[in-house]
Amino acid sequence: MVLAVALAVGCGGRATTHHKPGTSHQEATGGSGTLLPAKDEAGHRLREVPAAGAPAVRADARPDTEGGWNVHLTVERFRFTPESVGGAAIPGRGHARLLVDxxxxxxxxxxxxxxxxxxxTVTVRLHADDHTVWAVAGRPIEATVPLTGAAPTAGATATPTATATAAGRTVAITVSGTSVQPPPSRVELKQGERITLRVTSDRADTLHVHGYDRELPLAPGEPASLTLTADRTGLFEVETHESGLLLTQLVVR
Known part of the structure; x- marks a missing residue:
């Protein structure tokens, strides 16, 4: 496995200087990002913000026992603001849009x-209140999740994302630059269950399992494995030290 005088720009529309009551002129005109000429597939303009302090989004998809998938979003430095949709583009505020296939x-x-x-597949993309797309380095801020396997039918049991074996479960992860495949999601575990994290990284780094204080050195291009018994309940993040990437989350119940 959750924001008016502001510079208001519609989807490709002209900027205005009007703002809603209760929003300062500084909020409205400062730090709202640079409007780029580029557009996404649906015709929404991109709004560039610096990488430092930019919003972020992660997503994971879980099969639903009555069919389809439940997609869960985790956002950072961002707040959903349905009450101000259509207003100004204020950093850290707005909504998300789903792109299915x-x-x-x-x-x-x-x-x-x-x-x-x-x-x-499902892609989650962060938008400002004025419907422009928050972007860093000319690319939308988004997360894409593959919907692998068949979604269960009504009454079926959800299939775990990890591979189950007689010796426990194995999660295979590949790190290339800032890309993590499969995209970070949550792995559901029962207390006492064993899990093996098999990670291949394109750079030297260190894997760290928070809460369990387990670490694993990663050598460039060489698969490395860490096996642990999930004897503690809670949510535990698995990250890399040097690159600071989230690889997965372990949910132990």
Whole structure:
């Protein structure tokens, strides 16, 4: 496994200097990002912000026992603001949009959304209140999750994302630059269950399992494995030390 005089720009529209009551002129005109000429697939303009302090989003998809997928969003330095949609672009505020198999499927104002059966991928993209797309280095701030395997039918049991074996479960992760595959998600475990993290990184780094204080050196291009018994309950993040990437989250119940 959750924001008016502001510079208000619509989807490709002209900037204005009007703002809503209660929003200062400084909020409205300062730090709202640079509007780029580039647009996304749906025609929304990109709004560039510095990488330092930029919003971030992570997503994971879980099969729903009644069909389809439940997508969970985790945002950082960002707040959903349905009450001010259509207003000014203020950093750290706005909404998300879902793209299912590359096609826009709707807005999201909270951490959960259901995807019907049949989809193959879902992308979550962060937008400002004026519908522009928050971007860093000319690229939208987004997260894409593959919907692997068949979604269960009604009454079926959800399939875990990790591979189950007689010796426990194995999660294979590949790190290339700032890309993590499969995208970070949550692995559900029962207390006492064993899990092996098999990680291949393109650079020297160190794997760290928070809460368990377990570490694993990573050599460039060489698969490395760490096996632990999930004897503590809670949510535990698995990250890399040097690059600071989230690889996965372990949820132990």
């Amino acid at each position: 590359g096609k826009e499927a709707g807005r999201v104002y909270g951490p959960w959304h259901h995807i019907p059966p049949g989809a193959r």
